[in-house]
Amino acid sequence: MAEVNAGRARRLLFLHDADVVAGPVGALGELAATIEIEVPRHPGFGAADDELAEDWDSVADLAQYYLHKLDRDERQGEIHLAGAGFGAWIALEMAVRAPRRFATLVLVAPYGVKLFGPTDREFADILLLDPTEVVELGWADPAACRDLRMPGFPPGLDDGEYERAFADRESLARFAWKPFMHDPRLRRWLHVADVATLVVSGDRDRMVTPEHSRALAELLPRARYIEIPGAGHHPYLERPDEFVAAVAPFVDADRKIGAST
Amino acid sequence: MKCFHFTEMPYPYVAPEVEEEHRGLKYFMPNRYYDPARGYELYQRYLDEYELADELGFDLMVNEHHQSASTLHVSATLSAASVLGRTRHGRVLVLGTPLPHRESPVRVAEEIAYLDAISAGRINCGFVRGVQGETYPSNQNPVHNMDMFLEAHDLIKEAWTRHDVFSWEGRHYHYRYVSVWPRPYQQPHPPIWVSGTTRKLVEWTARNGYTLCNLLGTYEDTAKSFRLYRKTAVEAGLGEPSPDNFAYLAFCHVAPTEEQARRSGEQLMWYLKQGRLRLGAVSPPGYSSTAAAVAALRGKLGEVRKYSFERLVDEGIMLVGTPDTVTKQIQRLYDETGVGNLILMNHAGEMTSNEVRDSLCLFSQEVLPAIAPIGRQWRDDDTTWRVDNDTQPVETVLASALS
Numbered sequence: 243m244a245e246v247n248a249g250r251a252r253r254l255l256f257l258h259d260a261d262v263v264a265g266p267v268g269a270l271g272e273l274a275a276t277i278e279i280e281v282p283r284h285p286g287f288g289a290a291d292d293e294l295a296e297d298w299d300s301v302a303d304l305a306q307y308y309l310h311k312l313d314r315d316e317r318q319g320e321i322h323l324a325g326a327g328f329g330a331w332i333a334l335e336m337a338v339r340a341p342r343r344f345a346t347l348v349l350v351a352p353y354g355v356k357l358f359g360p361t362d363r364e365f366a367d368i369l370l371l372d373p374t375e376v377v378e379l380g381w382a383d384p385a386a387c388r389d390l391r392m393p394g395f396p397p398g399l400d401d402g403e404y405e406r407a408f409a410d411r412e413s414l415a416r417f418a419w420k421p422f423m424h425d426p427r428l429r430r431w432l433h434v435a436d437v438a439t440l441v442v443s444g445d446r447d448r449m450v451t452p453e454h455s456r457a458l459a460e461l462l463p464r465a466r467y468i469e470i471p472g473a474g475h476h477p478y479l480e481r482p483d484e485f486v487a488a489v490a491p492f493v494d495a496d497r498k499i500g501a502s503t
Numbered sequence: 504m505k506c507f508h509f510t511e512m513p514y515p516y517v518a519p520e521v522e523e524e525h526r527g528l529k530y531f532m533p534n535r536y537y538d539p540a541r542g543y544e545l546y547q548r549y550l551d552e553y554e555l556a557d558e559l560g561f562d563l564m565v566n567e568h569h570q571s572a573s574t575l576h577v578s579a580t581l582s583a584a585s586v587l588g589r590t591r592h593g594r595v596l597v598l599g600t601p602l603p604h605r606e607s608p609v610r611v612a613e614e615i616a617y618l619d620a621i622s623a624g625r626i627n628c629g630f631v632r633g634v635q636g637e638t639y640p641s642n643q644n645p646v647h648n649m650d651m652f653l654e655a656h657d658l659i660k661e662a663w664t665r666h667d668v669f670s671w672e673g674r675h676y677h678y679r680y681v682s683v684w685p686r687p688y689q690q691p692h693p694p695i696w697v698s699g700t701t702r703k704l705v706e707w708t709a710r711n712g713y714t715l716c717n718l719l720g721t722y723e724d725t726a727k728s729f730r731l732y733r734k735t736a737v738e739a740g741l742g743e744p745s746p747d748n749f750a751y752l753a754f755c756h757v758a759p760t761e762e763q764a765r766r767s768g769e770q771l772m773w774y775l776k777q778g779r780l781r782l783g784a785v786s787p788p789g790y791s792s793t794a795a796a797v798a799a800l801r802g803k804l805g806e807v808r809k810y811s812f813e814r815l816v817d818e819g820i821m822l823v824g825t826p827d828t829v830t831k832q833i834q835r836l837y838d839e840t841g842v843g844n845l846i847l848m849n850h851a852g853e854m855t856s857n858e859v860r861d862s863l864c865l866f867s868q869e870v871l872p873a874i875a876p877i878g879r880q881w882r883d884d885d886t887t888w889r890v891d892n893d894t895q896p897v898e899t900v901l902a903s904a905l906s
Binding site for chain 2: 404415
């Protein structure tokens with residue numbers, strides 16, 4: 243009986259990437275059949291005038307915000323944490339602060355940790371590149387691109403939509419302009435992220451390369467690394483079935499292990 | 504009317520196909536295309552022209568841009584030091600130091616004070632936010648650009664006027680001990696100039712009583728921007744601003760005939776080439792309002808770049824013609840906007856030094872004396888821009904101008 247209750251109380255907090263539309267997009271819809279999923283919009287994203295984030299200037303602020311929110315949440319049960327790209331960076335910041343808080347951690351092509359030398363450009367400059375370039379770098383098949391919003395992309399939207407896209411980019415710049423898309427402090431504490439972790443990368447991701455994601459996984463104490471073939475930076479959008487096949491058993495396996503201990 | 508000679512010191516030798524490949528001349532241009540020997544010749548030539556302009560009675564302006572073949576000024580204060588060393592009379596307008604792009608406001612305070620100290624006060628000190636695309640070379644966060652500009656200004660002013668050691672623990676800048684040596688020669692500090700069109704910046708400039716500079720705006724946009732300044736200054740109890748509170752930057756070339764002037768003057772349009780800069784560089788995230796960013800997306804910013812030569816002349820941006828024609832254009836500029844300082848971009852692109860020198864000489868002989876009296880008796884002039892004549896609300900300018 244307790245196990246059934248625990249099962250009902252399981253939920254997955256999925257932290258979204260930059261430039262991705264709101265809600266349970268792509269594979270997240272299918273995952274929702276196995277676990278309750280929340281995809282909150284980050285403070286500063288999705289609205290042109292979000293006062294909440296006005297003074298914030300680091301991803302640590304966002305991690306602190308989400309952890310505090312979880313502390314005030316009275317619901318019981320397991321919390322599984324996941325994030326993609328920018329959201330994976332936030333998730334990692336949360337995991338090093340509160341590793342015991344989460345049953346599992348899924349990181350999809352995470353920004354946040356610089357691994358190589360000063361002249362190695364590890365993250366595509368999504369704040370400069372044109373949308374067509376971002377799509378080219380981020381999709382194995384650019385023609386299959388979906389669920390993205392950028393200034394001027396997709397074409398044909400009204401000014402209000404693009405203003406929101408600009409506001410989202412402004413928030414991203416606020417959190418991640420310099421050092422670009424990473425925080426040197428995060429790398430120092432990766433070894434304390436003592437949580438079952440799955441690092442997922444698309445084998446064609448040129449925004450955060452698979453080499454980068456694999457090397458990051460090696461620095462995390464309990465991480466496995468998998469690569470999804472035929473996917474770019476957003477495997478949950480471009481290869482949803484393969485994404486679910488990889489992620490659902492991982493999240494589920496932890497429940498079974500949890501139930502037996 | 505006072506006139507400042509200005510060249511951006513371009514490097515005009517980048518091949519068109521290279522320019523095309525790198526989306527223009529600015530910010531992302533590999534420096535393998537710079538030839539040190541030709542660069543040296545260009546610097547000497549441009550400094551010689553500043554020297555001549557000074558002898559002919561012009562004041563002088565320098566600026567800075569970064570990682571750009573369109574400008575070899577890399578630091579406005581370094582350029583000012585070079586020009587001061589070559590000249591004896593003219594004021595040197597440093598327009599400007601892009602405060603948010605400089606790491607240390609205290610260094611700016613020191614450098615301006617030094618320039619003023621060695622020249623017995625020939626410096627006008629311009630502060631600017633820094634052009635949008637230079638956010639990438641400087642790598643300073645565009646979201647904080649305006650706040651950094653304001654905080655850096657406050658700190659610099661404190662450093663010039665406090666006359667004691669103080670600490671500054673602000674939002675963007677942190678110093679535990681500040682007391683810059685030397686102090687500026689002009690006390691309490693050199694005249695401060697600011698360029699820009701955003702409402703917040705224009706109002707701030709007005710409330711501080713600084714000189715507002717419009718760069719290459721149409722008559723109409725420039726007038727609007729200056730009207731906002733005047734209204735703000737009057738509301739702040741500062742009295743009606745004089746033409747000396749306003750400056751305007753235009754292209755300029757004079758020659759004995761209209762045809763000759765046009766032939767040379769058309770080359771000034773080189774400066775307006777935008778290249779195919781990415782939107783991210785034209786409008787970095789957070790640098791402007793989201794409404795302005797959408798305007799940039801829709802191609803509504805910097806429209807002046809698309810104007811024909813004739814349109815540029817009609818809008819007052821291109822002061823080109825015989826001395827008579829140009830004198831009339833300047834009179835009109837004053838009549839419509841109430842400006843008292845003209846910054847003349849007398850050179851751009853591939854114009855030869857002889858073309859620039861001939862124009863400077865002719866302008867100094869025939870135009871300078873003719874326009875010198877303009878605005879001196881501004882309180883007696885019957886103009887549309889006097890505060891008492893101006894009853895319409897001021898619309899926001901969406902910058903046909905360039906920043």
